[in-house]
Amino acid sequence: MLRVGLTGGIGSGKSSVSGLLAERGAVVVDADRIAREVVEPGTPGLAQIEQRFGATVLAPDGTLDRPALGAIVFADPAARRDLEAITHPLIGIRTRGLIEQAGPDALVVHDQPLLVEMGLAPMNHLTVVVGASERTRVQRVVRDRGMTEQDARARIEAQAGDVARHVVADAWIDNDGTPDELADRVAALWDERLAPFEDNLRADRPVLREVCATVVLHEHRPEWEARAARVVARIRHQLDAARIPYAGVEHVGSTAVPGLIARDVVDVQLRMHRFEDGGDALAGALRAAAIVGLREQEVRPHDWAPRPADWRTLLAGGADPRDVLRVHVREDGSAGALAALSFRDWLRADTRERTAYSELKSTVAHQFSSHDYPAAIERWYARALPRAREWAQSTGWSPG
Structure with a gap:
């Protein structure tokens, strides 16, 4: 199933978005509702709370007195941990x-108010954040929840801010407008992203390149690093959950080099201690991170490392149609793994080589179609790798 994490601060309209997604057929799992259910009268949760905090946290009707419990735990970190x-x-x-x-055919939306605060984003295939200006949020909270403006601002300040939410957001829904505008944005998210994402995930169909006939190159974008960081976090979380050992996961390729023009394609390298360590579980762990289509990639050895095994690479891609991603799985210490890292760091360090590569990319993009562009660039890459290798040896470079 496709699992979407949905979050947003108080007054952002997150509940409205979850409702619109439910109308489209999503199964919404509401974290707040669950938190209330597990402490209802007669539950083991409420019994344990009474045992730990005493009968003073119960209302006369036997329900949990949330203000009374809150007064205790917010003033005492140890009590909150309990x-x-x-x-x-x-x-x-x-x-x-x-x-x-929900079943294997469901598209699950996990409504998680504390997704950012609790670091839960890597557990989902996609994280959607609902945002609105502080002014709009204060107005909504005062109007809909009966709070004073001072209390509303205090609640907003106690939560994660927009900067932290942007870090984890794969999709951001602006909700400063009208309900109709919000409905249109949610419909577009569903039709253009969630539905095809789900189809790709089920079909094990990766999105490995931009859908365009010509090559489109962009100046370096800081968002590439943020996108790669989210992918790396997802991969690490799922590998750890599956107890699959690995040596490292890192952003590589052109989008990992500030100052270098690149296509809007993020490359990530996963270094395994041995290919055998992943076994059949590796594909499942990657799929849980929304990375699909794991298969053997055809590679060409280079003269200074002629054994094909030194360049063996498994290639997979993201299922998200709006975020083109390639994941290269290689053995730690292999020529292929070291080449990817040293080439990246060489271009980061050498302005002249970086500029020359940008100029070459621009020239090749005008001469070749999107389909033929990778092979044309590969010919330059083959000639450049020995220079990157010499730089690494002369500087004492190591993959860190």
Whole structure:
């Protein structure tokens, strides 16, 4: 199933977005609702809370007195940790149960208010953030929740800010406008991204290149590093969850070099200690990170490392139609793995070579179609690799 993490600050309109996605057929798993369910009267959660904090945290009708409990835990970090030790496992069990009940054909939207604060983004295939200006959010909270403006601003300041949310956001929905404008944005997200994303994931169909006949090159974009960081975090999380050992995951390729023009394609290298360490589980772990189509890539050895095994590469791609991604799986210490890292660092360090490569890219882009461009660039790459290797040896470079 496609699993989408949905978050946004108080007053952003996150609940409106989850409702619109549910109308489109998504199965919404609401973290706030689950948190309330696991402490309802008669549940083990409420019994454990009463045992730890006493009957003073219960209302006369036997329900949890949330303000009373909040006054205790917000003033005492140890008490808050005790509360989390009770509720978090129960929330996790209930969440997993609801997701399993949704079935393998579901598109699951996990509504997680604290997704950023708790570092949960890598658990999802895609993270969607709903945003609005502070002014708009304050107005909504005062109008809809009966808070004072001072209390509304205090609640907003206590949550993660927009900078932190942008770091994890694969998609950002602006909700400063009207309900109709929000509905149009959610519809576009569903039709142009979520539905084809789900299709690609089910079909194990990677998106490995931009869909255009001509090559489009861009000046370096800081967002490339942010995109790569999200991919790396997802891969690491899923490999760790599957207990698959690995040596490293890093952003490589042209988008990893500031100052170098590049296509809007992010390359990530996964270094395994041995290919055998992943086994059949590797493809499943990558798929859980929205990376599909793992297969053997045809590679050509270079003279200074003539053994084909030194260049063996497994290639996979992202399933997200709006974020072209390639993942290259190589053995740690192999010629292919070292070449990718040293070539990147050489271009970062050598302005002259970086400029020459940019000029070459621009020339080749005008001469070749999008289909033929990679082969044309590969010929220059083959001639440039020995220079990168000499630089690495002369500077004492190591992959870190």
